[in-house]
Amino acid sequence: MTAVGAARTSSTFALYAPLKFTIVYLTLTLALAIWGPVDYYMFPVGKTALFMFAVMVAIGFGYTYGIATGVKSAYRASTVNNLFVRRLFDLSLAISIVALLVSIGSSSLSGQLNTDISAIGDAYTAGYENYERNSGSYSLIFIIYSLSLPFNFMAMILGLYYFFQFDRFRQFLIVSFMLSTLLFYVVGSGKQKQLGDVLIYLFAIAALKYGVRRKPIKLKWIVLGTTVAIVGIMIFVAVLAQRYSVLGVDIDNINQRVNNRLYFDTNHPIFKIFGMDYGLNLSMFLSYL
Structure with a gap:
């Protein structure tokens, strides 16, 4: 093959x-x-497979059609220099940072802010203490978080995609916001959803960047992406391990304590390779995918 x-x-x-x-x-x-x-339990394999196949076909058709009709050209024209994009990003980031600071302050004043990385499980259970589903009462942190979600999404997506086009001050704010979000929700509150969101955003943006540039991936980026994925999975599993430990859930009672429509097959290769304890947490993580 020629060059x-x-x-x-x-x-x-x-x-x-x-x-x-x-x-x-x-x-x-x-x-x-x-x-x-x-x-x-009662998982409709055939119907699910057909649905997933239809989704793949629809996505494939839409993506291919977009390329064939030149959507990529219009996409390239949208840069961070676009006034609307910049203002949207600045507004979203400002609201997101303020919402995060208010949440941290509220959690700290109420004594619920955890700073011990070994007590993530306790922080998670403490957040649901005296909680009653559909009781009609919501915490201030939950309300702020819910209202700020659209702005968090736009700030992270635009911030990551146009990161190298921003000035250093905005780059600093983006990195600080994302790290603070992870520290507050993962360590401070014992949750892992935000970590999953950030990882998904990172890999989605990386795929888009790769597609737009149409250049071979350098080895360093492959190594970096693999490292981020492995570390992310390890953090996920560690958070789940602490949570289950606090709740008293282990391999001996998992099938009785969790949703009765789920059954953990301890004869699966995952358990044979990673052992019962780590295999349990890894299995739960895989079920989130």
């Missing part, structure tokens, strides 16, 4: 990379649902 042919092949692969990553992810989730360590 020109190799470059063209690499460019084509990169152009369709976001679509391929999406298809691989959806296929992985379906495979885990069918052959994973967690069995789902």
Whole structure:
């Protein structure tokens, strides 16, 4: 293959990379649902597989149609220099930072802010102390978090995508906001959803960037992405381990304590490879996918 042919092949692969990553992810989730360590009671495998296949076809058609009709050209024209994009980002980031600071302050004043990384499980259970579903009462932190979600999403997505086009001050604010969000919700409140959101945003933006640039991925980015994924999974599993420890849930009672429509198959290779304790937490993490 000539150098020109190799470059063209690499460019084509990169152009369709976001679509391929999406298809691989959806296929992985379906495979885990069918052959994973967690069995789902009355799980309609056939209907689910057909639905997922239809979703993949629809996404594939839409993505291919967008490329064929030149949507990418309009997309390229949208840069951070666009006044609307910049104002939207600045507004979203400002609201997100203020909401986060208010949440941290409220949690600190109420004595619920955890600063001990070994007490993440306790922080999670403390947040639900005396909680009654559908009781009609909501905490201030929950209300602020719910109202700020759209702005958090826009601030992170725009901040990550245009990160290297921003000035250093905005870059500092983006990094500080994301790290503070993780520290507050993961360590301070014992939750892992925000970590999952950030990881998904990072990989989604990376796939989009790769598709737009149409250049081969450098080895350092592959190593970095793999490292981030492994560390992220380890943090997820560690948080789940602390949470289950506080709740008194282990491999011996998991099938009695968790939703009765879930069954953890301890004969699955996951448990044989990673052991019962780590395998349990890893299995629960995989069920989130």
